[in-house]
Amino acid sequence: MKEFLIIDGYNIINAWPDLKEISERSLEEARDVLVDKMVEYRFYTNIEVIVVFDAYRVDGAKVKRDRIKGVDVIFTKKNQTADSYIEKKVEQLAKDKKI
Template identity: 25%
Template sequence: MSQLSYLLVDGHSVMHAWPELRRDQRSASRRHLAQLALMQRLRTYQDMSGKQVVLVFDGTHTQRNEQREPGGLQVIYAEATTTADAILERLANRYAREHPMQVASADGMVRETILACGADWISPEMLKSLCEDAEKQVQEWIGKRPR
């Protein structure tokens, strides 16, 4: 059995970077739509890549909230006094030497910290390309299935 590898994603950073999510992200009443769209794309990537995806959002609540879909995404909402960046850096510091790990963020300081921890960094644009490739794989697989 191969070693489990991880993709950690800075949710707000990616939603700000992807034009198709940016508009909904900027509207408080539509932000959940951007989050749902990002989660769907990351589920497809996780299914096709075999990586465990951990999506981290800045929080507004008094305590950290974590949700894990059975066999699916792990979503972490930071508490109001902590940023998603801090959680990503802590996770990379704790686990990057034990498990292959990529972190997707547009933040340069996060990039420097996670690289120092032994994780790999990818930009939101690189993540988008990975998601698009996974979506194409799904479409090809569906197209090859007997009808």
């Protein structure tokens, strides 16, 4: 079975002082730095990493998925929190016996 690390990207950005400082200048840059850190983490641990950013309040937002250097980056659809996406993803992984 694979190991997974699934994180709420904005919670991490707001919790880590260096990322919070960057986000005050540019949220996009803070997301990029977080993803870069998660790419390094995946490289050293070989754990599958999924970073979820919610687009809860973004009009017309649809689920967007990217794979960046082995890390899955997800932007949720409008009215979907990162937490609800993560809960469903964990259920799916458990059902598929991947975790």
